Amino acid sequence: MSKLNETDIQGFVLRGYNLPFGRYIFIHFKNPDRAVVLISKLLPMITTGQRWDNGKPPSTVNIAFTHRGLAALALPDATLLSFPVEFQQGMKKRAEILGDTGRNAPERWDAVWHGDEVHAWLGINGLTAEALETCCSQVRALFAETGGAIELAAQDAVSNMVNGQQTGKEHFGYTDGFGNPDYLGIERNSQPGHGKQLPDGSWAPLATGELLLGYADEAGELPIAPIPHILASNGTFMVYRKLHQNVATFRKFLDEQSANYGGGREKLAAKLIGRWRDGTPLELAPDAPDQSIVKDPTRNTNFTYGADGAGTRCPIGAHMRRAHPRDAFGFNGKLIDRRRITRRGQTYGRFVPEGESASDAEDRGVVFMVLNANISRQFEFVQQQWIEYGNDAKQGNDKDPLIGNHGGHGKFVVQGDRSASNPPLICGHLPNFVELRGGDYFFIPSITALGMIAMKLVDPR
Amino acid sequence: MSNINGKVYAMNAITPMKPWKTWILRLIFFVLGHVKSLQQDLINLSFIEFARWVVVPRGGFPQLGNGQEPEKLTYDYLLFFSNFNGTWNQYIDAFSAVLFKGLDLIWKWSEKFPGSVPVTIFKEYIGRVQFDTDYYFTAYPHATANDLKAAHSVQASFDDLRSRAANLSGPEFADAYLNFVLQVQPYLGETGEAPVVF
Numbered sequence: 001m002s003k004l005n006e007t008d009i010q011g012f013v014l015r016g017y018n019l020p021f022g023r024y025i026f027i028h029f030k031n032p033d034r035a036v037v038l039i040s041k042l043l044p045m046i047t048t049g050q051r052w053d054n055g056k057p058p059s060t061v062n063i064a065f066t067h068r069g070l071a072a073l074a075l076p077d078a079t080l081l082s083f084p085v086e087f088q089q090g091m092k093k094r095a096e097i098l099g100d101t102g103r104n105a106p107e108r109w110d111a112v113w114h115g116d117e118v119h120a121w122l123g124i125n126g127l128t129a130e131a132l133e134t135c136c137s138q139v140r141a142l143f144a145e146t147g148g149a150i151e152l153a154a155q156d157a158v159s160n161m162v163n164g165q166q167t168g169k170e171h172f173g174y175t176d177g178f179g180n181p182d183y184l185g186i187e188r189n190s191q192p193g194h195g196k197q198l199p200d201g202s203w204a205p206l207a208t209g210e211l212l213l214g215y216a217d218e219a220g221e222l223p224i225a226p227i228p229h230i231l232a233s234n235g236t237f238m239v240y241r242k243l244h245q246n247v248a249t250f251r252k253f254l255d256e257q258s259a260n261y262g263g264g265r266e267k268l269a270a271k272l273i274g275r276w277r278d279g280t281p282l283e284l285a286p287d288a289p290d291q292s293i294v295k296d297p298t299r300n301t302n303f304t305y306g307a308d309g310a311g312t313r314c315p316i317g318a319h320m321r322r323a324h325p326r327d328a329f330g331f332n333g334k335l336i337d338r339r340r341i342t343r344r345g346q347t348y349g350r351f352v353p354e355g356e357s358a359s360d361a362e363d364r365g366v367v368f369m370v371l372n373a374n375i376s377r378q379f380e381f382v383q384q385q386w387i388e389y390g391n392d393a394k395q396g397n398d399k400d401p402l403i404g405n406h407g408g409h410g411k412f413v414v415q416g417d418r419s420a421s422n423p424p425l426i427c428g429h430l431p432n433f434v435e436l437r438g439g440d441y442f443f444i445p446s447i448t449a450l451g452m453i454a455m456k457l458v459d460p461r
Numbered sequence: 462m463s464n465i466n467g468k469v470y471a472m473n474a475i476t477p478m479k480p481w482k483t484w485i486l487r488l489i490f491f492v493l494g495h496v497k498s499l500q501q502d503l504i505n506l507s508f509i510e511f512a513r514w515v516v517v518p519r520g521g522f523p524q525l526g527n528g529q530e531p532e533k534l535t536y537d538y539l540l541f542f543s544n545f546n547g548t549w550n551q552y553i554d555a556f557s558a559v560l561f562k563g564l565d566l567i568w569k570w571s572e573k574f575p576g577s578v579p580v581t582i583f584k585e586y587i588g589r590v591q592f593d594t595d596y597y598f599t600a601y602p603h604a605t606a607n608d609l610k611a612a613h614s615v616q617a618s619f620d621d622l623r624s625r626a627a628n629l630s631g632p633e634f635a636d637a638y639l640n641f642v643l644q645v646q647p648y649l650g651e652t653g654e655a656p657v658v659f
Contacts, residue, residue: 097659219557219580310647330505331559338554376659381551384656391468391508391546394607396650415646418639424646 004185006049008447009212009234012062012123012344013371014049014186016177019056019125020166021132022157022346024240024367025139026118027149032074038148039063039073040454042122042139048447051187059135062123063450064238064442066090069119073453078460082226083443086376087237090116091440097380099388099399100436102407109438110242112153120149121240121442155242157346157367162353168279170347171245171364172402172433173269173354175279175294178301179324181340184208185215193301196340197326197333203302206340210373212236218337223373226443227460234446239370239379241439243403246360247352250433262423263416271414271425272402274320281320286313286422304328311415312422317395319402322386329392339386341378342371365437375441406430464594467602468655469510470552472543473592475517476571477536483516486539486570490514493563502560508552510544510606514567539571546605548658553584603652611648618644 006014029035047060065073067088071080086094092106092113100106112118122139126132136154143149159166170176182188182195182205195205196218209217213225214233225232258265266289270276276289283303284293293299305321305328308314314321321328329335349364372378385392387400399405401412410430416423445453452458464471478486493499503512519534545552556564557580564577575582601609622641629637 094659096657099656219554219578221579221581316647329507331502334559335555338558377550377554380659384659385547385551389656390650391605391607394507394611394647394650396605396608396611397653398650411649411651413646413649417643424642426649 003187004049004208004212005234006051006187009049010062010444010447011047011049011060013211013236013444015188016180016344017056017060017125019060019127020159021126021129022367023124023132023136024155024157025122025124025136026112026152026154027120027122027143028117028152029069029072029119029149030147032072034146034148035073036148036454036456038142038146039450041142041146043447043450043454045138046447046450056127058128058131059124059126061135061139062444064121064123064444066118066120066440066442068116070443072119074456075453075458076460079226079228079231079458082460084224084237084374084376086380087441087443089441091239091241092116094380094441098383099405102405103432104405104436106438109436110153113438113440117152118440121238155348155367157348160347160351162351169277169351170345170366171247171349171351172250173277174273174275175277176345176366177343178275178279179320180342181206181210183211186211189297191297191301193303193326196337197304199332206337210338210340210378211342211371213373217373228458231445231449231452231458233448235449236371236373236444237375238442238444239372239375239439240442241368241370242348242365242437243368244363244365244435244437246431246433246435247358247362247364248360249431251354251358253427253431253433257425257427261414261425262420263414263425264421267421268414268425271315271318272412274314274318282314282318283308312417315412315414316393317390317398317401317412319400322390322393322400323382325386325393335392339378339381340372341382344369344371365434371444401427401430403434404430404432405436406432408432463597464549465655465658466597466599468546468605468608469544469597469599469602470546470549471594471597472541472545472549472552472587473594474541474587474590475592476539476541476568476574476590478516478539478570478572480519480537482570483518483537486567487516489566490516493567499563502563506555506559507607508546508555508605510546512543512545513541515540515542536572539568546607550584553587554580557583601652603654608650608652611650614648615645 045061047062067083095106124135126135160169168175168177182190184205185208192203195203198204207218208215209223213223213235217223254265254269258268261268270282275281278289279294280289281303304326325336327333345366345368347366352358370379388404390396390398398411404410408429408431412427412430414425517538517540519537524531557577561577568574575586577583618641622637625637626634
């Protein structure tokens with residue numbers, strides 16, 4: 001496969017920027033004629049996938065639209081109706097499918113999601129807080145200058161700092177962001193364990209069409225995409241979910257359960273997710289964390305579950321084993337290759353180190369963004385079948401222990417062995433460690449498509 | 462009337478075959494039926510409760526009398542019947558991804574069969590030849606095939622522990638109990654409502 005046209009793809013799609021400061025601005029278009037002027041003025045600011053040969057830029061800007069947003073831009077009906085159904089409906093209408101009920105139900109989301117007002121997402125990231133502010137001011141000045149959009153809300157995000165250093169740790173203390181897949185044609189420092197497993201045990205990139213519209217996917221087909229083709233090609237879909245983290249509840253759970261667990265508190269924390277909190281995979285180091293593995297790209301994602309069918313190293317129901325089951329369902333992972341998602345996440349709220357008191361009421365969590373070519377086949381399937389349900393993992397109706405919507409009724413079995421430091425444990429009455437505070441489904445168009453929208457040149461045929 | 466009862470989906474598909482091809486398929490079924498290793502991939506798809514293909518010859522349809530005219534059928538028919546857990550899409554996706562060779566071998570003798578890869582055209586074909594279920598009884602609508610197998614494992618381990626428990630000393634029972642827990646620990650998932658169909 002030849003290289004992709006990186007300058008036509010929004011940079012956010014091709015790489016995690018790993019810039020410490022972020023702000024996600026949600027806007028509403030009042031008038032299509034003024035809105036397209038705004039888009040044409042934003043266009044030169046949009047960060048593309050072009051390589052950063054001179055280091056990271058001070059800030060980045062990316063844009064994505066809800067289906068209502070595209071309608072507000074007066075795209076032709078024939079185009080609007082050609083988008084996949086789940087995108088047309090939006091995430092709120094898919095709540096029952098996704099298990100976004102009870103504590104995660106849309107009525108409990110942030111106010112910005114209560115109406116159907118959100119038309120677009122502007123993702124802005126900065127190397128420094130000042131750079132972020134400067135960029136946001138420039139963008140907001142365009143709102144005012146063009147009259148093209150009103151700002152509904154903004155979500156700030158900032159990477160957690162530990163001892164003054166930017167870290168990849170989220171609020172529960174886990175080091176995050178190991179397992180994004182590789183795709184054909186996308187330049188990246190590839191490592192074993194990314195992508196898909198081949199019958200000989202080696203790893204290869206996934207088909208480009210699992211991420212980008214307009215390219216063949218793992219089934220050898222083009223993903224379902226809107227017409228015209230040129231509007232869709234080099235674009236993708238994003239799922240935006242604001243995940244609140246109940247840090248106090250999480251720590252209390254670890255305290256209480258580990259009192260009866262011979263493995264201890266840190267091992268219990270590791271069993272929930274499948275990695276020690278420093279990132280060491282349990283499959284490779286079941287007894288203690290090992291920084292030499294975490295730092296070694298040839299090892300830190302290079303493992304499978306086939307030799308651990310009983311789950312005595314990594315529990316069968318652990319978060320990581322559910323979300324990316326690798327070979328756990330047999331067939332060399334062939335059943336999961338079309339269910340992979342790319343994650344872009346950033347923490348928000350103040351990080352509270354262990355030892356300091358934290359409250360669930362404080363506003364903190366993860367802005368969780370998923371990129372995939374087919375929301376229904378990829379994100380929704382993973383969320384419904386593997387996170388909120390367990391049959392493929394042979395765990396019945398048990399949910400993901402860490403991010404499942406348990407409502408106080410969850411159960412998690414930590415499989416163990418005869419050793420005193422790795423005994424079996426059954427945790428009952430699991431609460432919600434994570435709660436959904438809102439989000440939606442977005443389309444991230446290519447630079448070409450943005451230009452077409454800005455010039456009102458989208459013709460369905 | 463629904464194809465879905467709790468966690469189980471019932472699929473019927475009927476496809477016509479030219480009669481001379483039926484003999485080839487019968488030979489293939491004979492081989493598949495006698496070489497167990499060829500069935501292994503189908504068996505390993507753990508969300509399938511049951512799958513069966515049956516040839517219905519054109520002279521084999523019932524004639525009820527009472528003035529029902531005998532039909533002159535041009536084709537023999539292949540009936541596929543399966544019960545599975547999970548979504549229709551998941552089921553056909555899995556078939557297309559890992560069983561495509563076997564499926565093609567069985568279905569290629571049917572008229573207009575497009576092949577099981579690429580999957581979208583295969584799904585369209587299944588959609589056209591699928592007949593909806595009129596009546597469907599499920600003994601355990603809140604359980605999947607995996608749940609039932611797990612329950613059997615737990616029951617067997619429990620029965621074993623119970624049969625020995627009365628004769629064990631305290632420390633021996635502690636050890637036997639730990640053994641029991643280690644045996645059943647992969648099989649303790651809850652049963653319950655199926656996810657919403659999508």
